[in-house]
Amino acid sequence: MKTIELRLTVNGEARQWTIAPGDLLLDILRREGCYGVKRGCEKGECGACTVLVDGKPINSCLMFAAQAEGCDVLTIEGLAQGDTLDPLQEAFLDHGAVQCGYCTPGMILTAKALLARNPHPSEDEVRDTMAGNYCRCTGYLKPVEAVLAAAGRAEAPSRSRRKAVKR
Numbered sequence: 001m002k003t004i005e006l007r008l009t010v011n012g013e014a015r016q017w018t019i020a021p022g023d024l025l026l027d028i029l030r031r032e033g034c035y036g037v038k039r040g041c042e043k044g045e046c047g048a049c050t051v052l053v054d055g056k057p058i059n060s061c062l063m064f065a066a067q068a069e070g071c072d073v074l075t076i077e078g079l080a081q082g083d084t085l086d087p088l089q090e091a092f093l094d095h096g097a098v099q100c101g102y103c104t105p106g107m108i109l110t111a112k113a114l115l116a117r118n119p120h121p122s123e124d125e126v127r128d129t130m131a132g133n134y135c136r137c138t139g140y141l142k143p144v145e146a147v148l149a150a151a152g153r154a155e156a157p158s159r160s161r162r163k164a165v166k167r
Contacts, residue, residue: 008068010034011078019065025051026060029075036076036105040134047133050106051075057110057132076105079112088112091150092143099137107133111147120151 006017010029019028026049029037037060040048044059051060052074079086088108091097098104107130114121114129121129126147127140135143 004066006065006069008070009072011073011075017065021064021066023065024061025053025058025063025065025068025073028065029060029073034075034077038102038105040102045132045134046103047106047110048103050109050133052109052113055113055116057106057113074109074112076108079108086112088115088147088150091146095142095146095149097138097142097146099135103133103135103137107135107143111143111150114147115151121147123148 001020003018004021006015006019006028008015010032011034015032017028017032026037026039029051030039037051038048039061040046042061044062047059049060050057052058053063053068053071055072055074079089085093086108088111092104092108097107110130110133111126114126118125123144126144130140130143130147
């Protein structure tokens with residue numbers, strides 16, 4: 001089987017992997033321990049596999065790993081800063097936006113990209129952006145509230161920062 005070398009940055013760390021030309025980014029990330037990237041519909045419709053590639057939300061089930069050559073990839077595992085959760089992660093916990101958790105990583109990363117380009121989105125903008133992330137548990141209200149709360153927190157981080165859980 002033919003293989004190629006893939007060089008990219010994942011969660012702030014330079015990585016080099018040997019992959020097959022047809023490997024999907026989803027499969028490679030999970031193989032390398034990024035289990036927060038979930039396999040969902042495998043058609044790019046549910047958002048469970050969302051990662052940020054050069055700051056843009058991408059369905060990793062639709063992207064060949066080789067296309068990430070030289071890119072910066074962020075998964076949910078790289079969002080916290082050491083033991084301190086990102087304000088979005090904290091807001092999802094504070095607002096009860098985490099139910100079964102399957103869709104949560106994709107939702108948080110999609111929201112992260114939104115807040116990077118628009119730090120103070122309207123509720124409609126949040127709903128429109130999150131439309132590509134399916135959730136059967138939360139009913140969408142709590143995740144939208146969490147994103148709006150995180151947008152408000154961007155200026156003044158909470159004093160009661162939770163610690164990130166290492167698994």
